[in-house]
Amino acid sequence: MKKFGSFDKAMALIVVIVFGSGIFAGFLFSYGPLAGVSGASGSGKGVYQLDLVITTENWYNSTIGVQPAYFVVHDGKLITSASISLPANVPIAITIVNYDSGAAVVPSQFANVTGTSGGAVFVVNNTNVNSTGKSTGSGTVISGGVMMSSFPKDNIAHTFSVFKNGKTILNIPVLPSTTEYATFVLSPGTYHWQCEALCGSGPYGDAGAMLAPGWMNGAVIVK
Ligand SMILES: [Cu+2]
Incomplete structure (x- = not known):
């Protein structure tokens, strides 16, 4: 398992996960791209x-x-x-x-x-x-x-x-x-x-x- 030492890398990973998995659409539950991206890790469940x-x-x-x-x-x-x-x-x-x-x-x-x-x-x-x-x-x-x-x-x-x-x-x-x-x-x-x-x-x-x-x-x- 690779560790991500920097905030930037962690954010990049989140972006890849969110966009790559198609969970991005889950943001609609919170009605706004910003709210959705920050809450995306939980909203996919x-x-x-x-x-x-x-x-x-x-x-x-x-x-x-x-x-x-x-x-x-x-x-x-x-x-x-x-x-x-x-x-x-x-x-x-x-x-x-x-x-x-x-x-x-x-x-x-x-x-x-x-x-x-x-x-x-x-x-x-x-x-x-x-x-x-x-x-x-x-x-x-x-x-x-x-x-x-x-x-x-x-x-x-x-x-x-x-x-x-x-x-x-x-x-x-x-x-x-x-x-x-x-x-x-x-x-x-x-x-x-x-x-x-x-x-x-x-x-x-x-x-x-x-x-x-x-x-x-x-x-x-x-x-
Ligand atoms: Cu048609």
């Missing part, structure tokens, strides 16, 4: 980390070409999001890394956050230079990061929306080219997740990925 990545250049078929898709990060790999298993009654810290720079049409009720702690999402700075918000000037341009509970409905790329018996349990709108953090808790059961932004193919954007499990919808099994 009992928190389940769900890391999702949205990429755009995924080959769908020869008619449609490429489509966007959600993936789950598991053991350092991207795996299908067709069925997401989560523990029941445990805080789920979700991280959504969105590489999609374009916005899609979203019904207005899905522009608001539902079901997260504090009814909000922590949104971190646009990650692509050419993202919609920056290139048009009409979108949401975030300096650093900010807590958001309602989003501009014309500047949402995707949503991570979870339903049970037709009821919206969770709704996280995802801005173009951002990373978002939130926490939520689910009771046992079988849920359905769906992106509510019309990000697929066809004249209305409601085909292709929107209809395909593991692309823009799937099951959420909570037990």
Whole structure:
């Protein structure tokens, strides 16, 4: 075991542990990056980390070409999001890394956050230079990061929306080219997740990925 003699090294280690393990999202319990970083060593206990990545250049078929898709990060790999298993009654810290720079049409009720702690999402700075918000000037341009509970409905790329018996349990709108953090808790059961932004193919954007499990919808099994 290596000993860390200096404060700097200890802090560096903490930063590596916090960011490297994905526990960073746990800071949402205390609603602020500073509070979270200082309390991160304890806040990871009992928190389940769900890391999702949205990429755009995924080959769908020869008619449609490429489509966007959600993936789950598991053991350092991207795996299908067709069925997401989560523990029941445990805080789920979700991280959504969105590489999609374009916005899609979203019904207005899905522009608001539902079901997260504090009814909000922590949104971190646009990650692509050419993202919609920056290139048009009409979108949401975030300096650093900010807590958001309602989003501009014309500047949402995707949503991570979870339903049970037709009821919206969770709704996280995802801005173009951002990373978002939130926490939520689910009771046992079988849920359905769906992106509510019309990000697929066809004249209305409601085909292709929107209809395909593991692309823009799937099951959420909570037990
Ligand atoms: Cu989508």
